[in-house]
Amino acid sequence: MKRLHVLAASLMLLAAAASLGAQDKGTLAPDQIPGVAAYIAYPVSIKADGKLDDWKGIPVQKVSRAIYAGPDITQSPWFEFAVAGDAKNLYVLMRTKDSKIIAGKHGADYWNEDSMEFYVNFTGNLLAKSYTAGIMQITINATNIGKKAGTPLSITGMNNAKAGVTGTAFKTADGWAFEAVLPYPAGFTPSHGKIIGFQAHTNGASELDRDTKLIWSAADEADNSYQNPSLFGQGIFFNVGKNDIPQPSSQVFDLGAEFKKNGASGKTNRKIVWADEFKSGKAPDPAKWAYDAPDSGKWNQELQEYTDSRENSYVENDLLTISARKGADGKWKSARLYTKGKADWTYGYFEVRAKLPAGKGTWPAIWMMPAKDSYGDWPASGEIDIMEFVGFEPDRIHTSVHTTSYNHRLGTQKTRAAPVKGVTDGFHDYAVEWTPKGIFWYIDNKPFYSFMKEDGGSTVWPFDKPFFLILNVAMGGSWGGMKGMDPALDKADMVIDYVRVYQ
Numbered sequence: 001m002k003r004l005h006v007l008a009a010s011l012m013l014l015a016a017a018a019s020l021g022a023q024d025k026g027t028l029a030p031d032q033i034p035g036v037a038a039y040i041a042y043p044v045s046i047k048a049d050g051k052l053d054d055w056k057g058i059p060v061q062k063v064s065r066a067i068y069a070g071p072d073i074t075q076s077p078w079f080e081f082a083v084a085g086d087a088k089n090l091y092v093l094m095r096t097k098d099s100k101i102i103a104g105k106h107g108a109d110y111w112n113e114d115s116m117e118f119y120v121n122f123t124g125n126l127l128a129k130s131y132t133a134g135i136m137q138i139t140i141n142a143t144n145i146g147k148k149a150g151t152p153l154s155i156t157g158m159n160n161a162k163a164g165v166t167g168t169a170f171k172t173a174d175g176w177a178f179e180a181v182l183p184y185p186a187g188f189t190p191s192h193g194k195i196i197g198f199q200a201h202t203n204g205a206s207e208l209d210r211d212t213k214l215i216w217s218a219a220d221e222a223d224n225s226y227q228n229p230s231l232f233g234q235g236i237f238f239n240v241g242k243n244d245i246p247q248p249s250s251q252v253f254d255l256g257a258e259f260k261k262n263g264a265s266g267k268t269n270r271k272i273v274w275a276d277e278f279k280s281g282k283a284p285d286p287a288k289w290a291y292d293a294p295d296s297g298k299w300n301q302e303l304q305e306y307t308d309s310r311e312n313s314y315v316e317n318d319l320l321t322i323s324a325r326k327g328a329d330g331k332w333k334s335a336r337l338y339t340k341g342k343a344d345w346t347y348g349y350f351e352v353r354a355k356l357p358a359g360k361g362t363w364p365a366i367w368m369m370p371a372k373d374s375y376g377d378w379p380a381s382g383e384i385d386i387m388e389f390v391g392f393e394p395d396r397i398h399t400s401v402h403t404t405s406y407n408h409r410l411g412t413q414k415t416r417a418a419p420v421k422g423v424t425d426g427f428h429d430y431a432v433e434w435t436p437k438g439i440f441w442y443i444d445n446k447p448f449y450s451f452m453k454e455d456g457g458s459t460v461w462p463f464d465k466p467f468f469l470i471l472n473v474a475m476g477g478s479w480g481g482m483k484g485m486d487p488a489l490d491k492a493d494m495v496i497d498y499v500r501v502y503q
């Protein structure tokens, strides 16, 4: 079984109405910038003693943006946080409403229970894409509630062990809170306007497992801060009493500049080496395409059977249509076309213009797999997902790679899911630029996501061998069918305008 899916990426958007929340205006620092920046008042004197009078005047940001919501969202509808500093330490206050605190049921998997976490990047490089010294994730779970001040806390998260965090967690009238003390790393001193990366999340357990996720930084749309510090927001030190207001850095959201810096050049200086414009014939060109025909249920518990019939794939009006159809017997048939055995490439720019099928239960994909399993079975030899879409999350595109070190079974998959408007109403260009240094995704020629080669050999970077292209429409399955099937749906077409390969 080759292809498994990114369950963790299939997270529910709570609702378009989810807001970034309000804030309490403090008097010691400027108004916070919801989802983007938190001013860090300093120097102030804070004690992690469970009493909050020392936070008076420090602005608080309230967060209710949920990227997924548990069965009982009223339990964890929001959290608040405030950040302050002195000459030696950063102080973080987090507070959440929670009518049913779940703690101590998951052994060491505290992140599955009620927990609140903050992330800090002291390195000065807000674009850091991986965790190095000076970047940490501090997850404080509800088992810490009521421990005596001064008792070590149970803390998890990336690089937490070296961070030296102390603090106190305690119940509040409607939930719980913590005050935490994080010593600055050696060599770091605060100054007015200095910017660090900062992020805050809560994990709310309603029944047992973590099932509500609130995220402050608007750049993190899919709970990826644990693997990508560039998704943090910003913490801006504000020297209490100053009049000028330092502004957030603009370096964080310029993905295009990052692409350039990493050597991406898009289609510039490349020529088309292979293409199908679907200009003729009724059947897809047999010189270019073959049919993968696994039985239904073979992969990911998907419902469809794949066929080479013109019912399920055909060329017409200069377009290729892959058509999933439900028969009178209620069974789905669809098509999965690939270039395996016909054409494959190492590096290049791969572009597919497509319109996606709508409806709960659909799961179309444009992706690439290795021509040979040079490094072993999936995911050792790699997988590049140019585009994935599930109908229960309209207007949201997923892009991913899978490798031995980075895949959803480990919870380490490299992925970005983000809104793209109108993907089932019209055609959009989905592309990856694959170079020896990295893989760069583009949607409508705009930078979308990148995954850079790292040290560690083929377990992190098996992408130095030929890969072939795959186009398919799956129905249902472990991800596409996660929210059920639209019972009225009997047809789901992915329409392809062209497939172009540039090198």
Ligand SMILES: [Ca+2]
Pocket: 046, 047, 048, 049, 050, 051, 052, 053, 054, 055, 179
């Ligand atoms: Ca206190």
Ligand SMILES: [Ca+2]
Pocket: 075, 076, 098, 099, 100, 101, 102, 114, 204, 205, 206
């Ligand atoms: Ca709870």
